[in-house]
Amino acid sequence: MDDHAVRAAAMINDIQGHLLVAATLDEARGAAARLTGRLPWLTDSQQTELERLFEEEYVSLARTSWQRTAQRAGELRAEYLQAYRVLRRRLVVICLLALAGGLPAVTAAWADRC
Template sequence: MTAMDDRPVDAGALIAELEGHLLVEATLAEGRLEAGRFGRRFEWLTDSQREEVEERFARVYVSLARLCWERTALRAGELRGEYEAAYRVLRRRLLATFLSGTAVLLSAAVLIVSATR
C-alpha cells in the first residue's frame, strides 16, 4: 500500500492522525453541548446573543482542552526522559552486578579446580 507519491504509508502514523481527528471532533461536540447548557441559563438573551455566547464558550472550551493536551504531552515527554534515564542506570547496575557475580563464580571455580589438583 502506498500513498499518492509512491511512499509507503505508515499505518501507525495514520492511525494516530485519525485518533487525533476523532478526539478533536469529540471535544468540539462536547464543547457545543456544554455551551448549549451554559447558554440556556441566560433566558433574557436574544437568540443571536445566546448563539454568540455559546460560540465563544465552545471556542474557549476547545482551546482549554487543547492547552490541557499540550501540557499532558509535554509532561509525558518529561516523564519518558526521566524513566529512560532511570532505566539506563538500572540496566548498567544489573550488568555490573551480573559481571561481578560471574567473576566471583569463575574465580571460585578456578580456586576449587586448582585446590583439587
Template sequence: MTAMDERPVDAGALIHELEGHLLIEATRGEGRAQAGLFSQQFGWLTDSQRAEVEERFAEEYVALAQVSWRRTVQRGAELRGEYEEAYRVLRRRLVAGWVFGMGLLSATGVAVLSLVRP
C-alpha cells in the first residue's frame, strides 16, 4: 500500500516502468556514443556545430529505436494471436479426436459385451 492514497502498489507495473526507463537511458547513451563517432568524420565542424549534430543524431537514434520497439511489440501481438488461434484449432481437434475415440471404444465395448452375453 502506498502512504499517499491507500491503493495497492502493482510491483509488476513498477518493474516494467523501471525497465523502460533503463532501456531508454541505455539507448540514449548508445545514441550519444554513435553520434560522437558520426561527427568525427566532419573535422571542419566547429565545437558548437559538432554538439548540435551530435544532439540531433542522438535524438534521431532514440526515435528510431522507439519505432523499432513499437514494431516489435506489434509483431509480437500479431504472432501471439496467430499462435493462440492455432492452439485453439489443435485443441478442438484433440478434443474431437478424444471424444470420437471414446465413443468408438464405448461402442466396441458394448458390441463385445452383447456378443459375450447371451
C-alpha cells in the first residue's frame, strides 16, 4: 500500500468513527427523552439533568462495548493467524513429503496429523 492509500484508509476509518459516535449520541438522546417522558413529575431542570446523565451513561456503555468488541476481534485475529500458520506448515510438510517420497508418505503423514 502506498502512502496515499494508507492516508485514505485512515481518513475513512476516522469518518466511520465519527458517524458511529454521532449515531450513538442520537440514540442516547432519544432514549433519554423517552425515559424522562415517562416521568411527568420532573421539573424542567431535573428532566434536563436526568437526560444529560442518561446520555453520558449510554455513551459510556457503548464505548465499553466497542472496546470489548475490538479486543475480542484482536484475540480472534491472533487465534486465526496461529491456526493459519499451523495449517500452512502442515501443507508445506505434506508437499515436501510428496515430492520426496510419493503418495504413501503423504497419506501416512496426513493420517498422523488427523
